[in-house]
Amino acid sequence: xxxxxxxxxxxxxxxxxxxxxxxxxxxxxxxxxxxxxxxxxxxxxxxxxxxxxxxxxxxxxxxxxxxxxxxxxxxxxxxxxxxxxxxxxxxxxxxxxxxxxxxxxxxxxxxxxxxxxxxxxxxxxxxxxxxxxxxxxxxxxxxxxxxxxxxxxxxxxxxxxxxxxxxxxxxxxxxxxxxxxxxxxxxxxxxxxxxxxxxxxxxxxxxxxxxxxxxxxxxxxxxxxxxxxxxxxxxxxxxxxxxxxxxxxxxxxxxxxxxxxxxxxxxxxxxxxxxxxxxxxxxxxxxxxxxxxxxxxxxxxxxxxxxxxxxxxxxxxxxxxxxxxxxxxxxxxxxxxxxxxxxxxxxxxxxxxxxxxxxxxxxxxxxxxxxxxxxxxxxxxxxxxxxxxxxxxxxxxxxxxxxxxxxxxxxxxxxxxxxxxxxxxxxxxxxxxxxxxxxxxxxxxxxxxxxxxxxxxxxxxxxxxxxxxxxxxxxxxxxxxxxxxxxxxxxxxxxxxxxxxxxxxxx
Numbered sequence: 305x306x307x308x309x310x311x312x313x314x315x316x317x318x319x320x321x322x323x324x325x326x327x328x329x330x331x332x333x334x335x336x337x338x339x340x341x342x343x344x345x346x347x348x349x350x351x352x353x354x355x356x357x358x359x360x361x362x363x364x365x366x367x368x369x370x371x372x373x374x375x376x377x378x379x380x381x382x383x384x385x386x387x388x389x390x391x392x393x394x395x396x397x398x399x400x401x402x403x404x405x406x407x408x409x410x411x412x413x414x415x416x417x418x419x420x421x422x423x424x425x426x427x428x429x430x431x432x433x434x435x436x437x438x439x440x441x442x443x444x445x446x447x448x449x450x451x452x453x454x455x456x457x458x459x460x461x462x463x464x465x466x467x468x469x470x471x472x473x474x475x476x477x478x479x480x481x482x483x484x485x486x487x488x489x490x491x492x493x494x495x496x497x498x499x500x501x502x503x504x505x506x507x508x509x510x511x512x513x514x515x516x517x518x519x520x521x522x523x524x525x526x527x528x529x530x531x532x533x534x535x536x537x538x539x540x541x542x543x544x545x546x547x548x549x550x551x552x553x554x555x556x557x558x559x560x561x562x563x564x565x566x567x568x569x570x571x572x573x574x575x576x577x578x579x580x581x582x583x584x585x586x587x588x589x590x591x592x593x594x595x596x597x598x599x600x601x602x603x604x605x606x607x608x609x610x611x612x613x614x615x616x617x618x619x620x621x622x623x624x625x626x627x628x629x630x631x632x633x634x635x636x637x638x639x640x641x642x643x644x645x646x647x648x649x650x651x652x653x654x655x656x657x658x659x660x661x662x663x664x665x666x667x668x669x670x671x672x673x674x675x676x677x678x679x680x681x682x683x684x685x686x687x688x689x690x691x692x693x694x695x696x697x698x699x700x701x702x703x704x705x706x707x708x709x710x711x712x713x714x715x716x717x718x719x720x721x722x723x724x725x726x727x728x729x730x731x732x733x734x735x736x737x738x739x740x741x742x743x744x745x746x747x748x749x750x751x752x753x754x755x756x757x758x759x760x761x762x763x764x765x766x767x768x769x770x771x772x773x774x775x776x777x778x779x780x781x782x783x784x785x786x787x788x789x790x791x792x793x794x795x796x797x798x799x800x801x802x803x804x805x806x807x808x809x810x811x
Contacts, residue, residue, distance in 0.1 A: 342632025389710025505529025
């Protein structure tokens with residue numbers, strides 16, 4: 305097997321004279337996936353107003369990437385691409401999903417977890433799912449096991465929220481069944497009509513613990529109005545303030561229970577997505593209000609997971625990847641003073657745009673890889689993407705993919721481990737419209753969609769004219785060079801069209 309061949313070769317120089325042969329087992333793999341964490345939101349990437357010592361410690365022990373990407377500027381399509389190795393724009397129904405959406409991940413093709421299963425790994429997902437549950441055209445029954453779900457796409461264990469914190473149903477599902485549900489109080493969910501007699505964010509507006517700024521005015525759970533309508537399941541409802549603790553406990557338990565054999569843990573936090581309701585012990589830890597405090601809470605989660613690996617003496621044999629599903633947003637539907645209290649903090653760092661935007665801040669995200677003794681320490685400018693996890697680890701574990709699996713996923717093992725500063729040569733970014741990066745050039749296709757979202761105060765990057773930026777000289781995408789470089793615009797436009805029409809980019 306490939307991992308055995310790699311582990312048997314002495315690696316010198318930047319790996320320090322350490323033989324991979326000293327490892328006694330296949331490495332564990334842990335992906336810590338933040339929600340809405342921007343490029344500039346952690347101190348390892350330049351943040352000053354908030355300190356993230358646990359993320360910083362991980363970066364100091366490993367490799368920090370400055371040109372790393374989620375595939376989309378929103379959550380559902382990024383998660384889809386991470387697990388399938390396929391650009392989400394290729395499949396219908398991969399936009400941001402409601403809480404009662406059906407499963408969008410194919411069950412008949414290799415996914416990141418199912419490939420890991422074939423390689424002998426125990427696989428688990430803890431945290432935010434947001435990829436749908438159940439069969440198409442069949443309404444979910446939240447009062448029994450919902451199939452298909454995480455198990456059918458390769459996870460041996462799952463403890464998840466169905467969608468997001470601001471969408472119903474506001475319950476946890478463990479192995480695809482609602483946790484704590486009382487049979488005499490069944491759950492009902494609707495994204496079309498309210499349930500008679502049930503209060504909403506409109507009827508309870510003066511009694512809410514967090515008021516909406518736009519939308520988010522339907523069912524009220526834990527004093528917070530949500531998107532969608534729900535009734536029943538009162539004993540199963542989550543308490544937002546305890547969410548980080550709950551997910552972290554389940555993640556730690558998964559690690560403990562599987563410490564004696566290789567495991568893959570996809571740990572997808574809710575932080576720092578809205579509604580931002582960090583536990584009381586984190587409230588006031590920053591001057592930025594709930595959003596800043598949620599960043600501190602996320603950093604605590606990272607610390608708890610890494611400390612568990614240390615305590616169990618698993619750190620040296622565990623690959624940890626930390627990243628985010630898309631860029632930052634301040635006001636995303638609730639009045640939590642994120643805009644008013646941001647101060648001098650730059651959630652996107654030097655980048656332009658944010659969540660929902662085709663500009664760089666929409667998809668360029670923090671990205672750290674750590675595996676002591678095997679991954680080079682330092683910083684890498686290599687272009688890497690979460691979409692490449694499937695092919696990279698399939699190659700590492702000697703698990704060949706079929707031609708119709710991971711059609712956009714490339715094996716970037718050398719770049720991911722820091723052996724090479726060369727990663728992807730091209731990459732497609734998706735935010736309603738499409739852009740393609742080739743080397744330092746970035747071309748954004750013309751679009752008639754809105755250029756600015758007033759509710760989030762984010763530049764979406766859409767323009768009726770083609771846009772071309774030199775990201776090496778202009779990472780903030782301030783100078784459009786399209787009119788001065790028509791040949792480059794034509795070539796990249798044709799390359800983008802070919803990539804779309806071919807249905808794949810992996811050879």
